[in-house]
Amino acid sequence: MKLLKERILKDGVVKAGGILKVDSFLNHQCDIQLYNEMGKEFRRLFPEEITKILTIEASGIGIACVAAQYFGVPVVFAKKSKSQNLDGALYTSVVHSFTYQKNFTITVSKKFISAADKVLIIDDFLANGQALLGLADILSQAGAQLVGAGIAIEKGFQEGGRKLRAMGVNVQSLAVIEAMDEKTILFAN
Amino acid sequence: MKLLKERILKDGVVKAGGILKVDSFLNHQCDIQLYNEMGKEFRRLFPEEITKILTIEASGIGIACVAAQYFGVPVVFAKKSKSQNLDGALYTSVVHSFTYQKNFTITVSKKFISAADKVLIIDDFLANGQALLGLADILSQAGAQLVGAGIAIEKGFQEGGRKLRAMGVNVQSLAVIEAMDEKTILFAN
Numbered sequence: 001m002k003l004l005k006e007r008i009l010k011d012g013v014v015k016a017g018g019i020l021k022v023d024s025f026l027n028h029q030c031d032i033q034l035y036n037e038m039g040k041e042f043r044r045l046f047p048e049e050i051t052k053i054l055t056i057e058a059s060g061i062g063i064a065c066v067a068a069q070y071f072g073v074p075v076v077f078a079k080k081s082k083s084q085n086l087d088g089a090l091y092t093s094v095v096h097s098f099t100y101q102k103n104f105t106i107t108v109s110k111k112f113i114s115a116a117d118k119v120l121i122i123d124d125f126l127a128n129g130q131a132l133l134g135l136a137d138i139l140s141q142a143g144a145q146l147v148g149a150g151i152a153i154e155k156g157f158q159e160g161g162r163k164l165r166a167m168g169v170n171v172q173s174l175a176v177i178e179a180m181d182e183k184t185i186l187f188a189n
Numbered sequence: 190m191k192l193l194k195e196r197i198l199k200d201g202v203v204k205a206g207g208i209l210k211v212d213s214f215l216n217h218q219c220d221i222q223l224y225n226e227m228g229k230e231f232r233r234l235f236p237e238e239i240t241k242i243l244t245i246e247a248s249g250i251g252i253a254c255v256a257a258q259y260f261g262v263p264v265v266f267a268k269k270s271k272s273q274n275l276d277g278a279l280y281t282s283v284v285h286s287f288t289y290q291k292n293f294t295i296t297v298s299k300k301f302i303s304a305a306d307k308v309l310i311i312d313d314f315l316a317n318g319q320a321l322l323g324l325a326d327i328l329s330q331a332g333a334q335l336v337g338a339g340i341a342i343e344k345g346f347q348e349g350g351r352k353l354r355a356m357g358v359n360v361q362s363l364a365v366i367e368a369m370d371e372k373t374i375l376f377a378n
Contacts, residue, residue, distance in 0.1 A: 015276075029301045030250075030264040032257040058246035061219075062264065065251035068221040075219040075251065081289060087204075100270060112218045 001041050001174035004152065005187055007034060014180045018155070026152060027059035027124050032066065038174060039067030042122065042150040045172040050120045050147055052076055052113065054139065056106060056131050063152060064122040071120070076113060078106040078135060091141045095134035098127065106134050115143035126151040126173060129160020136169065148172060156188045190230050190363035193341065194376055196223060203369045207344070215341060216248035216313050221255060227363055228256030231311065231339040234361040239309045239336055241265055241302065243328065245295060245320050252341060253311040260309070265302060267295040267324060280330045284323035287316065295323050304332035315340040315362060318349020325358065337361060345377045 013021040025031040050071050055064035056078040064075045089110040096103050113119065121135050132149055139146045146169060154161050154173035157180075164171050178188035202210040214220040239260050244253035245267040253264045278299040285292050302308065310324050321338055328335045335358060343350050343362035346369075353360050367377035 023298060024300065025263075028265065028268065028298055030254055030257075030266070032254055032262075032264060035254065036258070058250060058266065058268070061247060061250040062254035062266075065219055065221055065224065065254055066258075068219075069225070069255075073221075074214075075221060076217065077219070077247065077251075079217070079247070109212060109217055111213065 001038065003034065003037050004174045007031075008153065008175055008177075009185060012185060014182050014185065016182075018158075018180075020153070020155070020177065020180060020185075022153065026063075030062045032062075035063055035066040036069075038063060038152060039070045041174060042067050042120070042172075043070035046120055046148050046150060046170075048147050049118055051117045052119050052144075053122055054078065054108070054113070054119050054135055055122050056080070056135060059125075060123040063124055067122055067150070074112075076108060078108050078138065080104045080106055091138040093134040093137040093141075096128075096130045098130070106131075106138070108138050110142070113139065113142040113144050117142070117144040118147050119144050120147050121149040122151075123149070124152045126154040126160045126164075126171065127158040129158075129163050132160065132164055132169075136164070136167075150174075153177065190227065192223065192226050193363045196220075197342065197364055197366075198374060201374060203371050203374065205371075207347075207369075209342070209344070209366065209369060209374075211342065215252075219251045221251075224252055224255040225258075227252060227341060228259045230363060231256050231309070231361070232259035235309055235337050235339060235359075237336050238307055240306045241308050241333075242311055243267065243297070243302070243308050243324055244311050245269070245324060248314075249312040252313055256311055256339070263301075265297060267297050267327065269293045269295055280327040282323040282326040282330075284319050285317075286319065295320075295327070297327050299331070302328065302331040302333050306331070306333040307336050308333050309336050310338040311340075312338070313341045315343040315349045315353075315360065316347040318347075318352050321349065321353055321358075321360075325353070325356075339363075342366065 148170035337359035
């Protein structure tokens with residue numbers, strides 16, 4: 001997606017350790033006009049019947065909620081922390097976060113995903129693929145259909161995308177970064 | 190707001206300990222059509238010039254991002270956990286969460302809020318007011334103007350709303366609950 005790639009080149013900052021900071025428009029400050037264009041593009045890429053969008057807190061939520069307007073479906077977001085508000089029957093999956101350097105148990109209430117659902121996963125980043133594998137695991141527990149995964153930025157030089165596509169998941173990333181260093185960001189698509 | 194109050198009566202569940210579960214439409218599964226109506230109502234309640242919307246992860250993000258479309262401004266969300274992606278100069282404030290029964294340090298990058306900003310805070314719940322006080326503290330550190338706080342559901346029988354209004358904050362809640370038990374939910378407005 002041209003608009004997103006241009007924005008990454010303009011405002012993205014590559015830091016040591018393979019970190020791409022896009023916090024000025026994607027995951028700390030949120031450019032809602034850009035989110036809308038991304039939502040339209042996700043709809044174009046996934047014309048299939050979708051009944052729910054699934055994402056994970058926190059950065060995926062805004063992107064998923066704006067995109068959901070183009071699908072006319074609710075968003076469910078997996079939670080990373082246990083609150084006393086979360087009760088009843090739950091799907092859970094353990095996810096390792098390289099960003100936070102620890103394991104999370106992600107949780108979705110069984111009330112909100114069923115075997116009848118055709119689900120699109122939306123998230124801001126795909127790198128090692130841990131979060132997406134956890135979400136896919138929850139859909140599998142629910143017997144729901146995973147229609148695909150719409151990702152804003154994929155780090156193509158990390159293994160997540162390859163792993164998920166090898167499992168047969170239809171992964172569509174709006175910008176795939178093939179290589180990057182502090183001076184250059186090179187896109188694969 | 191009639192639509193939200195009707196939805197709370199239809200789908201809200203009151204649990205022991207003063208907990209109102211609205212996870213089927215507001216803060217786990219998200220009804221995006223409802224979010225849009227809430228966004229329009231926030232714009233009607235805050236016709237002033239707004240340059241940024243500030244919220245806090247996780248449940249505030251979706252509501253704020255959909256509402257932001259009616260204001261034409263970016264959303265900034267305060268973070269609750271430290272990631273290696275968060276660097277540079279930061280505003281921080283300590284917030285006690287009664288839901289999670291612990292203290293959080295909430296964090297906003299100084300890049301995204303300045304003394305020139307006129308900020309609307311948006312969040313899903315106002316109960317004890319801790320999260321809002323933390324966000325207001327960050328705006329005060331930035332020298333930014335706090336135009337007001339737009340809240341989906343205020344627990345009017347807890348002290349947050351009273352405390353913030355006494356500080357002169359223009360708090361507008363779409364539904365204010367005066368009293369509730371497992372059989373009845375009574376609205377103040």
